[in-house]
Amino acid sequence: MAATKPNSTLSPPPSPETLEFKWGKKRGKGGKKRDTQFYESFTFDGEDYSLFDTVYLQNGNEPQSEPHIGKIIKIWEVPNREKAKKVKIQWFFRPREVSKFLKRIQIYYNELFFATGVGNGLTNINPVESIAGKCNVVCISKDARNPQPSDEAVQNADFVFYRYFDVGQRKIVEEEEVDEKSVGIDVKKLFNKMP
Structure with missing residues (x-):
């Protein structure tokens, strides 16, 4: 399924019975009875998805x-x-979704803020069928661990990000204030992939 551009709308999802689905690489088992199978990847409606991919999801x-x-x-x-x-999703926020917490900061026209902290709005669990396609988000952080994107990559991105929104404290967090503990995942998983 082709990625949806940021300002477009989604058509109604096809019936789950008509969509192609295939599991990818297994990770291990867990859960209370140790019978839940975890995976690193899957193919859905002709598109390959992996852990830490950024995706569009149907809006309820x-x-x-x-x-x-x-x-x-x-x-x-x-x-x-x-x-x-199932997929567990950690959210990005559009500036208008957190506008009352932005104060007077400069924002790129296509900037997103990655959810951090503890509280409602950080993550939730969704059926795989809620995924509507991949989203091209380029990290423009100057962190030395982030492979710096080319001007062309930034220009072709659906969105860019380098700052965070703390869902518990309800504030924008600058990139230098963030670590694995506050993000909840390895920060390197947020950075651009090596070409």
Whole structure:
């Protein structure tokens, strides 16, 4: 499925029975009964997805509204529930979604803020079928661990990000104030992939 551009709307999702789906590499088992199978990747509707990919997600029951954007941080299949396929998503926020907390900071026209901290809005669990396509988010952080994107990569990006929104403290956090503990995942997973 082709990625949806930032200002477009999504058409109603196809019936789950008509979509192609295939699991990728297994990670291990977990859960209370140690019967939940975790994965590193899957193929859905002809597109390959892996852990830490950034994706568009359907906006609940409103397929004509703007999609949500998040990073896949966990993938699994739940046993005994018709083999429900799930993804855990850590969210990006658009500036208008956190506008009352922005104060007077400069914002790029296509900038997102990655969710950090502890509280509502950090992550949630979604069915795989809620994914509407990949989203091209380029990290423009000057952190030495971040492979710096080319001007062309930034220009072709759907969105850029380098700052964070702390969902618990309800404030914008600059990149130098963030570490693995506050983000909840390895910060390097947020940076650009090596070419």
